[in-house]
Amino acid sequence: MSVIGQGMDRLDGRLKVTGQATYSAEHKIPRLAYGMMVLSTIPKGRIAAIDVASVKRMPGVMLVMTHQNALRLPKQKEEGKTEGSGGGKEQSKPDQKKQPPNPKLSLLQDDRVQYNAQPIAVVVADTFEHARDAARRLNVRYAAESAQLDFRKAKMQLRRPEPQPERPPDTGRGNVGRSMARASQKLDLLYTTPMENHNPLEPHATIAAWEGDQLTLYDSTQNVTGVRKTAAQTFGIDPEKIRVVCPFVGGGFGCKGSTWSHVMLAAMASRMAGVPVKLVLERTQMYGPVGARPLTEQRLQLGASEDGKLLAVTHDTVSSTSFVDDFVEPCTAVTRKAYASESLQTSQRLATLNIGVPTYMRAPGESSGSFALESAMDELAYALKVDPVQLRLMNYAEKDPEKDIPWSSKSLRECYRVGAERFGWAKRTPQPGSMRQGRTLVGWGMATASYPANRKGAKASATINADGSVLVRSGTHDLGTGTYTVMAQIAADALGVNVSRVRFELGDTRLPEAPVSGGSQTVASVGPAVHQAARATRDKLIATALGDSASSLHGLNANDVDAADGWLFSKADPNRRDSMAAVVTRNGGQPVSGEASADQGDEKKRYAMQAFGAVFVEVHVDPDLGTIRVTRIVGAYGVGRVINRKTAHSQLMGGIVWGLGMGLMEKTEMDWRVGRAVNANLADYHVPVNADIGSIDITMLDEHDAWINELGAKGVGEIGITGVAAAIANAVHHATGKRIRDLPITPDKLI
Known part of the structure; x- marks a missing residue:
């Protein structure tokens, strides 16, 4: 019976309930120091002065990083190349716009404040208590400016967002005007939703450690590959010199799908202080600098015939965004596909406020x-x-x-x-x-x-060892959703082994690359890669057995052999069989491995x-x-x-x-x-x-x-x-x- 579909207990459950699961802030790193962010207390303006000297004299303080002394980062051209970091990087043309690698990151490169709770400094000390105390005593004086914080006024200057894949700002079909005129029942309705915050049980947390020009980030993230790419762009270094590790995530719900300022700030502080730095956000710091669901105002007009058939639908949405960077809450996406109305028209517009950049929320x-x-x-x-x-x-x-x-x-x-x-x-x-x-x-x-039903390309590998155990690997994530267990089930089913013999490793950029664990796509994306890698490994093992004169399966055709419970056997005569472990052992004990890269084809076009x-x-x-x-x-x-x-x-x-x-x-x-x-x-x-x-x-x-x-x-x-x-x-x-x-x-x- 296939193990797929069974309601299995989580393979990582015991680790979690006994406290043995290692989350990002819990990795044991020698010489570890502690960082604490300082956030702005005005929504717009400039930093006029920061009293760094008195804080630097406090017990245990190792570094006070502000815009005045922070590591200078290379600029990035629009096409993604960096400059200013040495090493013969291509120089940008004078007319090309220069900007930070990621506009939503606040990395202390200037004195500008664009929203309340924006990171403006990082204090590093020998203990968490010393860092927190020093950060709270840092005195900052501002030159405040008038901010846009009125959603109603912001709506007077609406902006049309840039088109996104599968999410155009405006869509339409049929003739809404004519259809609405024929409707016997018409509704014109306005709905609003507020700003909401994710509040995962595990706050955002990062440990940054440099070893020469090699950077390791232990980060609570839904996207280890994305963090590595952002770090490479931020520091202008080869992505291969960066490792991101995240074996467990204590909840994400979208807020950990992006790379936020604190991750790069931890790496900058570590570089400047010369020691690994742990930076964990306080609960109050998770409101502003790490995204939230934006405000929305949605107007729906429905026109229907007397017998209830929808003739016309319009759905016009305004959502809040930030002056720092845009984010679109695609409220109309569901309306565009929901019902068989003969005509439909949707629009998405943005009202810009002095707030932190909104983000994906479940x-x-x-x-x-x-x-x-x-x-x-x-x-x-x-x-x-x-x-x-x-x-x-x-x-x-x-x-x-x-x-x-x-x-x-x-x-x-x-x-x-x-x-x-x-x-x-x-x-x-x-x-x-x-x-x-x-x-x-x-x-x-x-x-x-x-x-x-989303899906992206993913890679995986599978290995059968001489003792019959199986190691399957992919650089995906487990946000508490059961990825460890589900992938083990898929691999066990494809290989023909018991799930208890499968070990699945994830959450590391050294593993085969996988997409962000967002958009409900992890199983649909990584699952096929795991399945194909396991099949490729099984096929290699079968070929080894068929060519082994000591195997009872020697001489059979590959199509005549199947696998179950750790055994290879003849479909025609199940008593003619050979254990997977024995096949590996007789052939030098070298593990048998297979890799796969699974991606969608043109199915979504059809x-x-x-x-x-x-x-x-x-x-x-x-x-x-x-x-x-x-x-x-x-x-x-x-x-x-x-x-x-x-x-x-x-x-x-x-x-x-x-x-x-x-x-x-x-x-x-x-x-x-x-x-x-x-x-x-x-x-x-x-x-x-x-x-x-x-x-x-x-x-x-x-x-x-x-x-x-x-x-x-x-x-x-x-x-x-x-x-x-x-x-x-x-x-x-x-x-x-x-x-x-x-x-x-x-x-x-x-x-």
């Missing part, structure tokens, strides 16, 4: 965009007096309406059916306020979940690849206090072939819990007078805890996708959050009759 665009779209669909269902599930089925997209190509697979219709049956949707009475338990208002709502689901929610609302309790959530998902049902279930559950937080709690409260978060801690930034969670029922359908990759696997990391906030909002409306279009839905908005 299901960027799809989570905030699905809140608006799926709330609007619910409002249309009420206007048409049509069941919300039925309305979605009436507008079901049998093929991708944007590209007019078939889906590689789509089980959404079945998701609606299974989810509705498990939830008991047929018992719902449609009138708002019509369902109660005693005095408590009961509301039922639903929404569609959707997320792209098929649209998407994961889908349906979410059903029950809420209980206190009519006097406005408090909301989510008593149960039912989700049904079509996510391709599930490699590990236990870890996949956990991922979907985690996404649903986060969707509950998005709907009811999460908001970065900003003091817009100064552009600084005032709830920058886990006490005041509210996220769901166990007591907030009722029943969660998850079904993963058996879905075959022959086109996404050879495993048929799609991602599950992010689809779980999509649709949940909208389903909650729709349930709250059903319970109370009040339509809340501004997240989060808090009691004050219901009273």
Whole structure:
């Protein structure tokens, strides 16, 4: 029986629960010093003076790095070449723009302040306590300037973002004007979502250590390769001289997908201090310099016929970005593919503020965009007096309406059916306020979940040792998602060995290169590479056995041999077999290895690849206090072939819990007078805890996708959050009759 699909326990679970898993701040490095960032306290201006002298005299202080003494970094030309670092680098032409290697990094190269909580100094000391004390005593005087911190005013100077692959700023099909004129039911709606912060349990952390011109970074990251590339560009050195190590990540959710200032600052401080430097962000420092989900304002216009068919859809989004660098929250991405409307028009625009650069946060665009779209669909269902599930089925997209190509697979219709049956949707009475338990208002709502099935090129290697054990390697990451376990399952299945015999190594740039662990693409990208590397290794071992006169398989054809439980055997006569370990041992004991590079072909030109689901929610609302309790959530998902049902279930559950937080709690409260978060801690930034969670029922359908990759696997990391906030909002409306279009839905908005 194939090990793929089984709900196995995590192979790294014991390490984590016993505290033996080594996270980035826990590596034991000789002569280690401690760094602490100092962040700006104004949103815009210049640093007029820094009292470095008094801090340098404090106990244990080894370095105070500011714009006045920081390592001078080479500039970078637009095409990516660096200059100014020596070694005969190509010089740029006078008319070519020079800029830091990564514009969103604040690396102390000048005295400019562009947002509150921008890194402006690093203090290095012999202990963490000394570094923290010195950093807090560093006195900084500013020449403040007028900052743009008003979203409404920023909207008066909207900018059209640069096109991104698969995410154009403007899209359209059909004639929206003509279609809207024919519509008998028209809605014009405005939804908003707030700034939100990731808050992984493990804060951002980096240890930087130089040995001559060789740099090692122990960094909590979702992209070891990306960190290495950024470091190479920043310092103008060969990437081969940089090693990035990250065996475990204590949560990322997108904020650790980019390389932020503290990583390079740690390396700069280490270079200047002459010792390895550990720099761990305090919880309050994770609000500003390491990204957040941006503010969004989304206007949706829907036009439908009397029988419920969508004729026209427009979705116009404004999201906040930074003067430092642009980031687009692609809220319209889900709308472009969701329903079979005859005409559609979408736009993305940016409102620029003096804030830190926003970034990817679990299901960027799809989570905030699905809140608006799926709330609007619910409002249309009420206007048409049509069941919300039925309305979605009436507008079901049998093929991708944007590209007019078939889906590689789509089980959404079945998701609606299974989810509705498990939830008991047929018992719902449609009138708002019509369902109660005693005095408590009961509301039922639903929404569609959707997320792209992404994939990028990846490499892997596999080795069978003389004792029959297997080592599989790829430079990917485990963010707590189960990558160690899932990849071991894939390799074991392809090789024909027990999972207990497989060791999977990841999180190191010395390993075969893999893409960023973001966009729910790790299994879909790295899994095929692991599968192919394991197959290549098995085929080599079979060829060795067939050519070995001492093997019972000698002389057979390779196609006549299979493998299972660590044995090679004849398909025609399973008793004719040879152990893998024996084959390796008889041939000098040299391990047998194989490598593979797996990449997508032109499948995406022929098929649209998407994961889908349906979410059903029950809420209980206190009519006097406005408090909301989510008593149960039912989700049904079509996510391709599930490699590990236990870890996949956990991922979907985690996404649903986060969707509950998005709907009811999460908001970065900003003091817009100064552009600084005032709830920058886990006490005041509210996220769901166990007591907030009722029943969660998850079904993963058996879905075959022959086109996404050879495993048929799609991602599950992010689809779980999509649709949940909208389903909650729709349930709250059903319970109370009040339509809340501004997240989060808090009691004050219901009273």
